[in-house]
Amino acid sequence: MDRLTEMEAFASVVDLGGFTDAARKMGLSKSAISKHVSSLEARLGARLLNRTTRRVSPTEIGLAYYDKARQVLDDAGEADAMVTSMQSTPRGSLRLSATTDFGVNHISKALGAFLNRYPEINVNMVLSNRNVDLLSEGFDLAIxxxxxxxxxxxxxxxxxxxxxxxxxxxxxxxxxxxKRIDDLAQHKLLHFSNQSSGNSWKITSSTGEKRLIRAGGSLTVNDGQSLLQAAEAGLGIAYLPSFLYHDAVEDGRLKAVLPDLPVEQLGIHVVYPPGLYTQPKLRAFIDFLVEHFKGKGPESW
Known part of the structure; x- marks a missing residue:
């Protein structure tokens, strides 16, 4: 006989206190439930139930076995539910946190295609340059x-x-x-105000040393797009990611300098709490983002 069915029959008898109710729950005959339990006891070589004319109760060994069997049955039920969930239509609300610059310039442009593909999902995107706490602040994922x-x-x-x-x-x-890092001290630098280093740049020199460059400038702002526009207007030099400056450099509006410096590469990740990927709406969105950004970066955007 099937081992899982034997365990389910035994657990149902313990849960409901008798063979009749267990048979009704499982949609089997009372004799079939009795055969499953007897087969289980024979296989284990132990009596699991005390049977009287009035009631059925687990033996000491039966009670210990019940605890483990119930855990196995619950896990099996969760596994079945997970498969069903993963095959269901993605729907519901997604709350997303993204950095302002990347969210405005790239995530927002991708949302139209995603929402057209999955009309039963709605997205609430919150733009912020701080790392939100996903669980305590109610976010499903973040960039x-x-x-x-x-x-x-x-x-x-x-x-x-x-x-x-x-x-x-x-x-x-x-x-x-x-021409050199030290030359930056003589220039107007455009500063990003959210940096932990304050009004200074942290740049890796050709020797691999991390250098902190301090220089005056006419603008400090917590928005990369504003720094990009200020650089285009000739207000100073900016240190920005390629997903922001790429088009401006391609069009000749901006020029990259200090080509001998090591290129600092930053990874762009989507993060989410453990266990949530089985949700169809979250899995659909993450898979969409991976597909959308395939082949982009590090320089070409």
Whole structure:
């Protein structure tokens, strides 16, 4: 006989206190339930139930076996439910956290195609340059750029982006082109205010040394798109990711300098709490993002 069916018959008898109710629950005859339990006892070589004319109760060994059997049956039920869930139509609400620059320039442009493909899903995207706590703040997933810090989260890589020093041709014509890292001290630098280093840049030198560059500038802002536009307007030099500057460099509006410096590459990941990937709506969105960003970066966007 099937081992799982034997366990289910025994557990049902214990749960309901008798063979009749267990048979009704499982849709079998009372004699079939009795045969399953007897077969289980014979296979184990132990009596699991005390049978009287009035009631049925588990023996001491039966009670210990019941605890393990119930756990196995619950796990099997969850496995069945997971498969059913994974094959169901993706639907429901997704709450997404994304960095402002990447969210505006790339995620928002991809959402139209995703929502057309999955009309029963709605997305609530929150743009923020801080790392939100997914569980406590109610987010299903987040887009993170740079080094992964929270090891408790699951992650899938979407792409990579390069960091480069850029400025407008007009700015370099008026102020000269920096040839070395030390030359940046003589230029106007555009600063990103959310950096932990304050109004300074952290750049890797040709020797691999991390250098902190401090220089004055007329603009400090917590938005990369604003820094990009300021660089295009000739207000100074910016240090930005390729997913922001790529089009401007291609069009000649901006120029990358200091080509001898090591190119810093940052990973772009989608992160989500463990166990949630089985949700059809989340799995559909993550798989869509992986497909959408395939072949993008680190330089070409």
């Amino acid at each position: 993170r750029i740079g080094e992964m810090q929270d090891s408790s989260l699951r992650a899938r890589k979407l792409a990579e982006t390069n960091m480069r020093v850029i400025g407008s041709p007009k700015y370099f014509q008026d102020n000269g082109i920096p």
